[in-house]
Amino acid sequence: MKPIVYVTRTIPEVALALLRQYCEVIYRDEVPPPSREEILRSVENVDAIYCTLNERMDKEIIDTSPRLKVIGTMSVGVDHIDVEYATSRGIYIVYTPGVLTETTADLAFALMLATARRVVEGDRMIREGRWKLAWAPTMMLGYDVHGKKLGIIGLGRIGAAVARRAKGFNMKIYYYDIMRRRELEDELGVEYMELPQLLKESDFISIHVPLTAETKHLISEKELRMMKPTAILINTSRGPVVDEKALVKALREGWIAGAGLDVFELEPLPADSPLIELPNVVLTPHIGSASYDTRNRMAEYAAEGIIKVLKGEEPENLYNREVVKIRPLHSVKMI
Numbered sequence: 001m002k003p004i005v006y007v008t009r010t011i012p013e014v015a016l017a018l019l020r021q022y023c024e025v026i027y028r029d030e031v032p033p034p035s036r037e038e039i040l041r042s043v044e045n046v047d048a049i050y051c052t053l054n055e056r057m058d059k060e061i062i063d064t065s066p067r068l069k070v071i072g073t074m075s076v077g078v079d080h081i082d083v084e085y086a087t088s089r090g091i092y093i094v095y096t097p098g099v100l101t102e103t104t105a106d107l108a109f110a111l112m113l114a115t116a117r118r119v120v121e122g123d124r125m126i127r128e129g130r131w132k133l134a135w136a137p138t139m140m141l142g143y144d145v146h147g148k149k150l151g152i153i154g155l156g157r158i159g160a161a162v163a164r165r166a167k168g169f170n171m172k173i174y175y176y177d178i179m180r181r182r183e184l185e186d187e188l189g190v191e192y193m194e195l196p197q198l199l200k201e202s203d204f205i206s207i208h209v210p211l212t213a214e215t216k217h218l219i220s221e222k223e224l225r226m227m228k229p230t231a232i233l234i235n236t237s238r239g240p241v242v243d244e245k246a247l248v249k250a251l252r253e254g255w256i257a258g259a260g261l262d263v264f265e266l267e268p269l270p271a272d273s274p275l276i277e278l279p280n281v282v283l284t285p286h287i288g289s290a291s292y293d294t295r296n297r298m299a300e301y302a303a304e305g306i307i308k309v310l311k312g313e314e315p316e317n318l319y320n321r322e323v324v325k326i327r328p329l330h331s332v333k334m335i
């Protein structure tokens, strides 16, 4: 009998075709995520769940299928999965590290440039018929990016890719991370700083930590008050890493100059969010990895991971490596 995999929503065809080669696929071919009740109903008897970051994989869902062996998520963030519980139950978690790194770093840089140089404000000015003077010495002035100081919070895969781009802009690069990255300090010429010092020194701050209990509201009122009034904050990690209420206050009251945000505490961003009214903010709808090539590769990578586990082979994109000791791979082999 083929293993059964539940796919929570529409995914690129390349991944679906791959899953169908080896599995019986329960495919919910709809773009919006399923309701919790629908997930609970659908996973009762499955061997694998293929999900995205919008579906919370908690204890109740994990316990619904006694046959569950692997959860594959089409994301590098795993904050929507109860990793500890899944691991204790011997459930393998596969994710998509690496394949979205460069695409997400591109967007972080796009937000940095767009916010500093008021690209969206300028576009709006033209479309709304407010461009009256062809050129004026003081019109729409912004901040240079080249040659400035960039502080990277979380020098992992994406943080390092942002640093590589910043080198091309001749920026001075600082970083803060839970660990010193000495090999990257040598390779990229980046300098380690404790968080308060990095906040005080940097002209641009770009956040690239995962969302965990430790990083929730890592940037809140205290941290925002340490930043320069000319500084710009970029967040392409996860919304709750920044205390959004405090950020709105900081932007309104001019503690910082601007923000470029791809992620929010609540997504989609509510229509009455005060961020929408602020001119010094550039907003994108969680599209960090949203390029045609990268989304195809992410979809395929998550599918490959699921299949590997069901073949009893260790996938390179296994997130909870310690699970192997709890439930050896030969005992999950179905293909």
Ligand code: NAP
Pocket: 076, 077, 078, 097, 098, 100, 101, 104, 153, 154, 155, 156, 157, 158, 159, 176, 177, 178, 179, 208, 209, 210, 211, 212, 214, 215, 236, 237, 238, 262, 263, 286, 287, 288, 289, 290
């Ligand atoms: P990564 O390679 O794991 O990098 C994260 C870095 O942050 C690591 O160096 C990590 O250190 C460090 N870190 C973890 N906890 C920390 C803490 N409490 N304080 C300081 N540093 C800490 O991950 P990545 O691939 O670069 O992705 C980063 C995050 O970006 C993902 O988790 C995801 O949430 C987000 N993301 C968003 C989008 C989007 O669409 N906007 C796209 C892709 C990714 P350790 O390795 O020692 O833990």
